[in-house]
Amino acid sequence: MNFLRDVWKELKKTSWPTRKELTKYTITVIATVVVIGLFVFGVDTGVSYLVNLLIN
Template sequence: MAEGTKNPVRFLREVGREMKRVSWPTRKELTKYTIVVVLTIAFFVVFFAVVDLGLSELVRLLLD
């Protein structure tokens, strides 16, 4: 068994200690990263919608 599963209290204390050591992003960095993620997702949504539309039209032309 893993060390942390033998003693849940000890495990949670160690998790708390590790969380204090984490380098958290600032509000400005978090906002910037969120905007980048949303724009990237929007780009891929549009890209795949265009590809899907194009392939649908190609199949329609081939089958007619």
């Protein structure tokens, strides 16, 4: 029971982000994931194209 009480005390000390900050961070994460996904897609497509050229 002491553990849960201590956890609750620590959670009260936490500074939680505002709605504006949370929105900003969420958009940043989504944009980063999209950019990295497009990069990986481009590299994968390019490598597949080169492998197909070498095979054929």
